[in-house]
Structures are given as structure tokens and as C-alpha cells.
Amino acid sequence: MTTSVQVRAVRRLAVLATGVLTLLGSTFVVSPAGSARPADEHGHRHGRYLALGDSVPFGYRPPEVTPPADYLDAATFVGYPQVAARRLHTRLTNASCPGETTASMVTAGAQSNGCENSLTSPVGYRTLFPLHTAYRGTQLAYAVRYLRHHRHTRLVSLTIGANDLLVCLQTTADLCTGSDLVTTVARVERNVGHILGALRRAPYHHRLVVVTYYSPDYADPAETRPVRAMDAALVRAAHAHHAVVADGFRAFAEAAKDVGGDSCVAGLLVALPIGGCNVHPSPKGHRLLARAVVRAAHR
Numbered sequence: 001m002t003t004s005v006q007v008r009a010v011r012r013l014a015v016l017a018t019g020v021l022t023l024l025g026s027t028f029v030v031s032p033a034g035s036a037r038p039a040d041e042h043g044h045r046h047g048r049y050l051a052l053g054d055s056v057p058f059g060y061r062p063p064e065v066t067p068p069a070d071y072l073d074a075a076t077f078v079g080y081p082q083v084a085a086r087r088l089h090t091r092l093t094n095a096s097c098p099g100e101t102t103a104s105m106v107t108a109g110a111q112s113n114g115c116e117n118s119l120t121s122p123v124g125y126r127t128l129f130p131l132h133t134a135y136r137g138t139q140l141a142y143a144v145r146y147l148r149h150h151r152h153t154r155l156v157s158l159t160i161g162a163n164d165l166l167v168c169l170q171t172t173a174d175l176c177t178g179s180d181l182v183t184t185v186a187r188v189e190r191n192v193g194h195i196l197g198a199l200r201r202a203p204y205h206h207r208l209v210v211v212t213y214y215s216p217d218y219a220d221p222a223e224t225r226p227v228r229a230m231d232a233a234l235v236r237a238a239h240a241h242h243a244v245v246a247d248g249f250r251a252f253a254e255a256a257k258d259v260g261g262d263s264c265v266a267g268l269l270v271a272l273p274i275g276g277c278n279v280h281p282s283p284k285g286h287r288l289l290a291r292a293v294v295r296a297a298h299r
Contacts, residue, residue: 047154049090051081052105052143052195054115055098055280056159056289057211058132061270062278074132080211080281081157083290088297090155093146094132095139098125101163102191105139113163119170140195147202155297156199157246159211161188161230181226189233196241208243209296210234211289214252216269216279218261244299246292255288 051057059079061070070076085092099114111117116124125131135142147153168176168184176184192210199208212231215224231249238245256266263269264277268285271277281289 047090047152048150049081049085049088049092049155049157050143050146050150050153051079051092051094051096051157052139053096053157053159053211054100054163055096056162056213057081057094057096057157058098059286060098060280062272062280064272064274064278065270071129074130077132078283078286080286080289080293083287084157084293084297087290087294088155093150095135095142095146096159097131097139099163100139100160101167102160102188102195103164105160106191106194108138111167113166115163119167140198144198144202147199147204153204154206155209156204156207157209157211157293158192158195158243159213159248160192160195161234162213164188164191165226165230177226181229185229185233188230189237192234192237193240196237196243200241207297208238208241209246209293210238210243211246211293212248214248214263214268214281214285215261216263216277218253218256218263220261244296246289246296248289248292251288251292252285255284 057079059077059082061077066076079094079096081092081094081096097112097115099112099116099118101110101112101115103110104112104115104117109117111119112124113119114124116126118124133142143156147156164184164187165176165181168180172180174180196208196210212234213227215227217223227249235245237243252263252266252268253261255268256263259265263285264271268282268288269277270280270282
């Protein structure tokens with residue numbers, strides 16, 4: 001039987017990688033998406049850095065704390081890739097898309113959670129707003145083309161998988177807390193393995209980093225357990241394709257240990273005006289993820 005605590009925990013976990021559905025349902029008027037400004041590039045003495053994934057590397061912030069006009073300028077969103085690129089002196093291309101799932105990253109028209117479509121809409125963030133990098137086709141297809149044309153790329157990072165959980169939550173009878181969670185995590189592992197394999201075959205033989213997710217509250221087993229399951233799948237896929245892991249889970253856990261494991265109280269998540277936090281990283285949280293990526297890049 002699914003308890004109310006389990007439901008709350010899975011909901012918080014599953015929206016970890018997107019607040020896009022709320023944004024798409026808002027009422028402010030926008031103009032069609034145009035070409036985004038290039039990602040932040042503060043020197044590139046050490047080659048290029050390609051960042052891939054969902055709303056976490058995008059640097060997404062929810063409407064409660066973001067002026068509507070900011071969504072028309074992707075440069076107003078700063079995620080851990082921008083921070084890591086500055087520290088590594090690399091030229092960043094950030095191809096991430098809020099709401100991307102492992103399926104939609106690979107296959108055009110596949111179910112996303114707000115990148116190009118959602119369960120309730122045929123349009124998504126990418127339909128209405130610019131990304132950091134404008135491209136046609138799937139994110140994976142773009143990444144492969146990018147690597148073939150930019151042989152000086154020395155770092156690729158990937159954060160993907162949490163949106164698969166939200167789709168699972170909304171489409172399964174057990175609210176993705178039982179066997180459906182196991183099935184979803186296994187599918188994410190296969191899809192991430194496919195993504196990493198395609199990047200390697202581009203060909204790309206330099207540093208490939210998979211960034212694991214964090215828990216909103218490490219003191220709550222119901223919230224942390226699904227994160228651990230997802231992260232374990234990401235680690236297995238990474239090792240199978242000679243990728244290294246940037247341990248976002250551990251980075252947040254260590255920063256939150258003195259406040260009982262609560263990532264919100266530790267200032268690692270976006271604080272909301274009404275109290276509490278959104279599940280996306282705050283600037284402090286992004287700095288911790290960037291530090292984990294930099295450490296992984298130097299291994």
C-alpha cells in the first residue's frame with residue numbers, strides 16, 4: 001500500500017529536474033523562441049566543454065522567483081556548467097533542456113516532462129522559450145554532431161533521469177513507489193547507457209562525467225531512497241562506458257549534515273517567497289555541483 005509519506009516523497013523527488021509544467025501553465029505572454037545567446041565563456045585555454053541534461057544543468061528557476069522576461073533570455077539562467085567552465089577555463093556549450101527525459105533526449109517525439117511536450121500538452125519549454133544553445137532535433141543528436149565538429153572538446157557532463165520519475169509518478173497505479181519504480185530506474189539505466197555509448201562512438205575519448213542527483217531531505221528515507229536508486233543506475237551506466245561520476249548526492253549530503261540533512265535549510269535549493277524551497281539548486285547548490293564536476297574532470 002502506498003502511504004501519504006511515500007507519495008509526498010516521490011512527488012518531491014520526481015519534480016527535482018523540472019518546474020516546467022507550472023511555467024507552461026502560467027498566463028504571461030511570450031514571443032516565439034529565438035536563438036539564445038552563447039553560454040557563458042570566460043576563456044577557453046583548455047578546450048571545449050559540452051553540458052547535457054535537464055533543468056538542473058540548465059540553471060532553471062521557478063516562476064515564483066523569476067521575472068517573466070527572464071524566460072526570453074537563457075543567459076539569465078546560470079547552472080553548475082557555467083560555474084565549472086569558469087573554473088576550468090573551458091569554452092562552454094550548454095545544450096540542456098528543462099523537462100528532458102532519457103527517452104526524449106534520444107528519440108524525437110518521445111515523452112518528455114516539459115522539454116518538447118508533457119503528459120498534458122504537445123508543447124514544452126523548448127517550444128516557447130530559448131535554450132542556452134539553439135539546435136534542431138534531439139539533444140543527443142545535437143551532442144553527437146557537436147563532438148564530430150569540435151575535436152577540441154575535453155569535457156562532457158550529463159545530468160538526466162529525474163524527469164523519468166515524474167512521468168512514472170503520473171502514469172502508474174502505485175505512484176512509482178513499487179515495481180514501477182524498479183522498472184523506471186532500469187529503463188533509465190538502459191537509456192543513459194545508450195546516450196553514453198553514442199557519445200563515445202561520435203567518437204569522443206576524453207573526460208565524460210555523469211552527475212548524480214541530490215536528496216531534498218537526507219533525513220527522510222522515503223525521499224532519499226528513490227534518489228539512491230536512480231543514482232546507482234547512473235553510476236552503473238557511467239562505469240560501463242568509461243565515464244567518471246561527479247557525486248552530487250554526497251556534495252549536498254555533506255553540506256546539509258549540520259542542519260539535519262535538510263537541503264532547503266542548508267541553502268542548497270531555491271528559496272520560495274512563501275517559505276520552503278523549490279527542488280532546483282540555488283546558486284550555492286550549483287557551486288557545490290560545479291565543484292564535484294571540476295573534481296571529476298581532474299581525475
